[in-house]
Amino acid sequence: MVDAKELWKSCLNEIENEVSKANFSTWFRNTSILKEEGGVIYIGVPNEFVRDWLQNKYHKLITKTVAGFFDTMRAVEYAITKIEGPQKDLPIQNAESFMNNELPLKDLYINKEDNLNPRYKFDSFIVGAFNELAYAAAQAIINKPGASYNPFFVYGGTGLGKTHLIQAIGNSIKEKHLDKKVHYITLEKFATDLVNSFTAGNNKTNAFKEKYRKYDLLIIDDIQFIGKMEKTQEELFHTFNTFYENNKQIVFSSDKHPNFIPGLEDRLKSRFAAGMIVDISEPEYESRLAILKVKSKELGVTLSEELLRYMAESIQGNIRELEGGLNTIICQYRLKNKAISVGEAKTLLKNSIKPKKNVAIKEVVKTVADFYNLGEMEIYEKTRRKEIVRARQVVMYILREDFNVSYPLIGQKLGGKDHTTVIHSHLKIKTDLKNDSSLVQDLEQIRIMFK
Amino acid sequence: MKLECDLGKIKNAVSFTEKITSKNMTLPVLNSILLTASGKSLKLRSTNLSIGVEIEIPSKIEKDGVLAVSGAVLYGVFSNINQNENIILKEDNGNLMVQTKKSKVKIKCQPYDDFPTIPNVSGSNFIINSEKFIGGIKSVYFSASVSDIKPEISSVYIYSNDDGLVFVSTDSFRLAEKKIKMNNTLEVSGILIPFKNIPEIIRIFSETKGDIKVCFNKNQISLSADGVYFTSRVIDGVFPDYKQIIPKENKTEAVVLKQDLLNALKLSNIFSDKFNQLNLKVLPKEKMFEISSQNSNVGENNTNLDAALSGENVELSFNYKYFLDCFGSINSDSIVLKLNQSNRPMVISGVSDQSFTYLIMPMNR
Numbered sequence: 001m002v003d004a005k006e007l008w009k010s011c012l013n014e015i016e017n018e019v020s021k022a023n024f025s026t027w028f029r030n031t032s033i034l035k036e037e038g039g040v041i042y043i044g045v046p047n048e049f050v051r052d053w054l055q056n057k058y059h060k061l062i063t064k065t066v067a068g069f070f071d072t073m074r075a076v077e078y079a080i081t082k083i084e085g086p087q088k089d090l091p092i093q094n095a096e097s098f099m100n101n102e103l104p105l106k107d108l109y110i111n112k113e114d115n116l117n118p119r120y121k122f123d124s125f126i127v128g129a130f131n132e133l134a135y136a137a138a139q140a141i142i143n144k145p146g147a148s149y150n151p152f153f154v155y156g157g158t159g160l161g162k163t164h165l166i167q168a169i170g171n172s173i174k175e176k177h178l179d180k181k182v183h184y185i186t187l188e189k190f191a192t193d194l195v196n197s198f199t200a201g202n203n204k205t206n207a208f209k210e211k212y213r214k215y216d217l218l219i220i221d222d223i224q225f226i227g228k229m230e231k232t233q234e235e236l237f238h239t240f241n242t243f244y245e246n247n248k249q250i251v252f253s254s255d256k257h258p259n260f261i262p263g264l265e266d267r268l269k270s271r272f273a274a275g276m277i278v279d280i281s282e283p284e285y286e287s288r289l290a291i292l293k294v295k296s297k298e299l300g301v302t303l304s305e306e307l308l309r310y311m312a313e314s315i316q317g318n319i320r321e322l323e324g325g326l327n328t329i330i331c332q333y334r335l336k337n338k339a340i341s342v343g344e345a346k347t348l349l350k351n352s353i354k355p356k357k358n359v360a361i362k363e364v365v366k367t368v369a370d371f372y373n374l375g376e377m378e379i380y381e382k383t384r385r386k387e388i389v390r391a392r393q394v395v396m397y398i399l400r401e402d403f404n405v406s407y408p409l410i411g412q413k414l415g416g417k418d419h420t421t422v423i424h425s426h427l428k429i430k431t432d433l434k435n436d437s438s439l440v441q442d443l444e445q446i447r448i449m450f451k
Numbered sequence: 452m453k454l455e456c457d458l459g460k461i462k463n464a465v466s467f468t469e470k471i472t473s474k475n476m477t478l479p480v481l482n483s484i485l486l487t488a489s490g491k492s493l494k495l496r497s498t499n500l501s502i503g504v505e506i507e508i509p510s511k512i513e514k515d516g517v518l519a520v521s522g523a524v525l526y527g528v529f530s531n532i533n534q535n536e537n538i539i540l541k542e543d544n545g546n547l548m549v550q551t552k553k554s555k556v557k558i559k560c561q562p563y564d565d566f567p568t569i570p571n572v573s574g575s576n577f578i579i580n581s582e583k584f585i586g587g588i589k590s591v592y593f594s595a596s597v598s599d600i601k602p603e604i605s606s607v608y609i610y611s612n613d614d615g616l617v618f619v620s621t622d623s624f625r626l627a628e629k630k631i632k633m634n635n636t637l638e639v640s641g642i643l644i645p646f647k648n649i650p651e652i653i654r655i656f657s658e659t660k661g662d663i664k665v666c667f668n669k670n671q672i673s674l675s676a677d678g679v680y681f682t683s684r685v686i687d688g689v690f691p692d693y694k695q696i697i698p699k700e701n702k703t704e705a706v707v708l709k710q711d712l713l714n715a716l717k718l719s720n721i722f723s724d725k726f727n728q729l730n731l732k733v734l735p736k737e738k739m740f741e742i743s744s745q746n747s748n749v750g751e752n753n754t755n756l757d758a759a760l761s762g763e764n765v766e767l768s769f770n771y772k773y774f775l776d777c778f779g780s781i782n783s784d785s786i787v788l789k790l791n792q793s794n795r796p797m798v799i800s801g802v803s804d805q806s807f808t809y810l811i812m813p814m815n816r
Contacts, residue, residue, distance in 0.1 A: 023565060026478040026500075047684050048570035048671045049500045056568060080670045082687050101812040102623045103796060108691035109603065112640060118689055 004033040008043075011065045018061055027053055034081065039074035041066055044081035051078045114174065115184040120167035126294055128287025134165060134278045142172045145180065145217055145249035149276035151240070155254045156280030159320030162253040165280070166219050169251055173217055180216040187223050191232045198231075208235075213242050217249045224254040227263030240271055250275075260445050283319065288312040291322055301330050303340070310342045314349060325349050361399060361413045367449050368395045371442070380415045396422050397429040398446065452488045452516025453541040456508055458551075461538065462529045464495045464506040465522075467655050467679070472522035473499035478565060483519040485566045486540070486547070488512050492678075493540070496569065497522060502648050503569030504655065507678035519563035520547050528556055570682055574668030577637045579616070581659040581676060587618040588649055590629035590780040590807055595646035596622035603688035605646050611639040619693060620646070625773045626693055626796075626810040627780065642667050643686035655681055697810060698798060701789035703762035705733050705740055706802060709778065709786050712742075715754040716775050719744040722752050728814055729771040733790060735760035744771070765790050767797065767813040777809040 008031070016024050027050055034042040043062070045051045054062065055078060063076050110117050127135045140148040152169075154162050170182045185193075197208035212218065218239070226233055243250050257279070258264060258272040283291060289312040296303050307329070315325045328348050333340050340348070362376075369376045372391045379392050392414065399405040400422070407426075411417040432439055468484045475481040485496040493510040496503070532538070532551060539550040542560075549556040588607055596604045608619045615633035619626065644652070656663060656674065663676045673682040719729050723744040732741040740758035745751030767790065783801025790797050799809040 020565075022477045022479070026475070047500070048572070049498065049503065049567055049684075052568050052570050101794065101815060103621065103626060103693075103696055103810065103812050105604075105621065105623055105691040105693065105696065108693060108695055109689045110692045111689045112692075 004036070007066075007069055008033040010069055011062070014065050014068070015058075015061060018065075019058070027058070032081075034079060036070075036073075039072055041070070041073055041076050042079050043076060045078055047080060051080060054078055114170065114182045116167050116170045116174070116182065118171060120164050121171055122168045124294065124298070125161070125164060125168055126283075126287060126291050128283055128290065130283045130287055131161065131165070131280045134280050137276055137278055138165060138169050141169060141249060141251070142176060145173055145177065146247040150244065150247070151250040151252060151272060151275040153252045153254070153258060153272050153275060153277040154280060155257055155277070157282065157318060158255060159318030160280045160282065161319055162255075162280060163221055166221060166251050166253050170217065170219050173249075177216075181214065182217045182219070183212070183215040184219040184221065186221045187225050187232075190220060190236070191226075191229055194232055194235055209239070212239050215248070217251070218243060219251040219253075221253050222255075223252045224256050224261050226268075227261055233265050233268060237265075237268055237271070240268075244271075244274075256448065257441075257444065259441060260448070282317070283322075285312055288315070288322060291319060292326060295323060295326055296330070299326075299330055301333060303329065303333070307340060307342055307345055310345060311349070314346075361405065361410075364399055364403070364450075365395055365414075368398070368446060371446050371449070382415060393425040393429050394443070394446070396425040398443070400426050402447070402450070452486070452518060452547075453514040453539070454488050454493055454510045454512045455537050455539050456493055456510035458529075458532065458534065458536060458538050460508045461493070461495075462532075464508055465525050465529045468495045468497040468504055468506060469522040469526040470651060470654065471497040471499055471502050471504050475499070478567075480519055480561055480563065480565045481567075482522060483561050483563075483566070484522045484525055485563055486518045486520060488517075488540075489515045496566075498567055498569050500567065501645070501684050502651055503567075503682045504651075505569060505680040507680075509678075514541075516542050517563055518542060518547050519561045519566050520558055521561070524558055528558065569680075570671050570673075572666040572668060572671045572673035572682055574666055574671075575638065576664060576666040577639065578662050578664050579631075579633065581656050581661060581663045583631050583633070584616075584663055584665070584674075585653055585657050585659075587616060587629050587631045588644075589653060591618045591620040591627035592646060592649045592653075593620070593776050594622060594625055594627040594809075595620040595649075597646070602645070602686045603643060603690055606643040606686050606690075607646060607649055608641060608643055608690040609639060610641045611637040619690070621691070621693060621810075624770070624812050625776070626696075627777060628693075628697075628808045629780065630806045632806075639667075641690060642672055643688055643690060644672060644683055645686060648683040652681065652683070655679060696796065697808065698789070698791055698795060701762070701791055701798065703733050703735065703765045703790040704760070705735075705788045705790075706759040706785055707740065707756050707788070709781060709784055709801075711756050712786065713775075713778055715742045715756055716771055718752055718754060720771055720775075722746045722749050723771055726814065727770045727772050728768050729774065730766070730768050732766045733758075733760060733788070734764045734766075735762055736764055762790075765793065767793050768815075769797070769811055769813055773811045777807075780807050780809070782807075 012028060015028060030046045032044045034044040045054060059076070066076055067073050109119060125135070134154055137149050137152060141152055154165060156162055167184060170184050173180055174182050194208060197205045226236065240250060252272065254261065257277065258269050289308060292308045292312055296308070311325055311329070315322050329340055329345060332348055365379050366376050368391055369379050372387065374388060374391055378388050379395060381388065395414065396410050399410050400407070407419040407422045411419045411422045433443070465484065472482050472484060481499060487494040487496070488510065489512065491509060491512060492507045494505055494507050496505040498504070528549060532554065534551055534553065536551060541548045543557070545560055547558045547560055549558065592607050595606060599605060604621055604623060610617055612630070613636070616631045616637060616639065618629045618631070652674065656676065659676045661676065663674050666673045667685065669687050670685060671682060672685045673680060675681070716729070719742055723729055724746045728744065730743045732739060738760065740756045740760060741753055742756070743751065743753040777799055781801040781804065783804040785802040787800055787802055788797055793813055796810040796812050799811070800807060
């Protein structure tokens with residue numbers, strides 16, 4: 001089929017000659033061709049007044065005109081569509097609206113049927129090196145839900161855009177596949193729902209099963225809390241199987257890799273692993289800069305490139321911290337009504353900027369010792385017991401890799417070892433990491449504990 | 452067309468339909484009321500393409516016919532005929548003749564071919580007592596946002612809960628919620644009626660006794676009762692899940708007489724500044740409830756009110772306009788103010804009437 005826009009444009013040109021100008025501009029403005037399906041052309045109209053009028057008065061004319069351009073057409077139907085108004089006009093922030101605090105409604109525009117917040121879209125999703133894999137996988141899922149990566153499991157720290165990503169998947173699928181029923185739920189709500197169904201009796205338990213199984217796409221957020229909920233795990237397992245067997249897409253998010261969710265049953269773990277597991281890490285400098293640019297634009301403020309660069313450089317945390325920093329700056333900007341210099345920003349942001357990672361060596365030792373179930377003092381001991389040696393090497397590796405402590409200092413602090421010993425340990429872990437997947441997981445887990 | 456009908460009834464119908472007529476540059480016929488005589492009734496219809504209304508009045512029809520007459524002219528004519536009797540309407544060479552015993556009026560008509568039909572709404576429906584429905588809308592619609600930027604909140608939101616209907620509006624600075632109890636359970640997942648169309652609904656149905664039938668779908672709502680059919684566009688959008696922002700507990704509580712508070716607010720109004728700022732001190736420990744405002748050009752005032760207080764001391768500022776707006780919706784002699792810290796909303800409701808809840812966000816000081 002030719003481009004729908006072009007087709008409709010040529011139709012309108014012809015219709016314009018047939019009807020009076022008044023009628024044309026009243027009834028044909030804001031109309032469009034939505035789609036063509038099996039020879040039926042769907043014309044989008046702004047409301048029922050227009051639909052009824054076109055149907056009663058101009059149906060013949062429209063059918064004839066469209067048929068002239070599109071000869072395999074069989075029928076014309078009308079459907080009401082939302083007109084995307086100029087969403088860009090942001091409310092002008094005058095002094096008065098600044099005085100009046102707003103109710104925190106912004107995040108509560110939640111569609112009741114599917115629990116999705118329509119604000120979360122890919123338009124406002126910033127893709128960078130830190131999340132491009134997750135983004136690419138999401139796009140594949142949107143094109144063919146249930147077929148490519150099922151289940152899709154996203155994990156990453158707090159405030160990195162997991163919820164945004166998985167909600168955007170839901171919103172896009174809803175848009176693209178009109179017949180698909182999407183449902184978003186947090187694990188907590190899922191569990192509450194389940195418990196309620198138990199207390200309500202047998203009938204309701206079935207209703208619970210029915211309720212979730214009728215969806216085509218299920219998105220469960222914050223799955224990491226499932227550990228202690230045995231009954232929920234069981235129910236999720238069954239729900240999961242039903243979805244999986246019917247090739248329906250499931251999406252999970254968590255702040256940990258499934259292997260590190262404490263108390264997660266193996267059968268669930270292996271099922272999560274059957275699809276695709278991706279992580280979202282912290283944004284790197286370029287992405288942070290891009291995020292700041294987009295956010296400040298959204299808030300209707302222009303900040304100098306220099307200032308943005310400074311902020312992107314100094315706020316090295318998650319996206320939420322970036323937003324916090326940006327809000328502080330904008331607040332000041334509005335109060336003073338003049339541009340903020342980098343110098344001023346420095347003082348303003350001193351609380352949002354985390355000091356460079358500066359963990360006491362003892363802290364690292366303690367964390368690693370805890371992780372391996374060893375006493376803290378054992379690490380310092382002069383012993384060659386295998387498990388202690390391994391732990392000690394891990395400590396050295398982390399101190400060097402993550403905290404940039406010098407080799408001699410590490411040696412000195414860990415019971416007077418020579419710096420060559422430290423270099424050796426560092427290298428040993430580095431090479432072992434290439435082959436030993438359990439060591440990789442250990443390290444990931446330990447690093448999470450430092451956050 | 453030739454018919455005879457009751458003057459009072461047609462007067463009423465003209466006054467309701469005339470309000471909907473509009474000046475439309477591209478479709479001038481929209482400034483007229485369409486009169487259709489057929490069977491045993493005369494129908495008057497008008498629309499502005501966002502609202503449509505059709506009123507049916509029983510008439511003695513001698514000859515069927517259709518005419519489109521300027522709404523303003525028709526309204527002017529009927530508001531100046533005051534005899535208590537039947538009147539005769541007839542068509543004469545494309546003009547409308549209005550005859551009573553004593554007067555004769557001839558009004559020029561417009562071609563009616565382009566007069567739009569109004570949608571007949573199909574979808575879910577329910578029946579509700581008109582007083583309840585209008586009461587529900589009236590209690591909240593003043594809180595809706597007047598700007599078009601967010602159509603979802605520039606509207607009155609209606610949905611059903613376990614024992615009736617809930618009406619909500621917010622402009623994001625304050626929020627009003629009214630619960631109406633019903634005997635039968637309804638299934639209304641959510642309707643958003645544009646705020647601009649609400650005054651017309653109230654005007655047309657406030658006199659109606661008995662039930663209104665409400666039909667609605669994703670795009671359109673209709674209300675019908677007593678030969679009146681009203682339809683409005685609805686907004687296809689998502690209303691915020693506002694329940695999450697209603698504070699579940701509070702640190703400070705004050706109960707005051709509604710009239711006392713109202714008087715104090717009116718006094719403060721005289722001295723409020725250009726931001727309508729009003730300061731409220733609720734100090735349970737000192738047993739003090741004080742409202743004050745100051746304006747450097749006018750003066751200042753402090754009013755202490757008798758109040759039953761409990762909880763922690765708190766001081767806040769509000770826009771007095773937002774405060775004042777809710778008084779009409781509270782059917783109770785005393786009202787409760789529930790407060791938290793200075794950046795959390797204040798909750799207002801009647802002591803004996805829990806069906807209405809009002810939230811105001813404090814101002815930055």
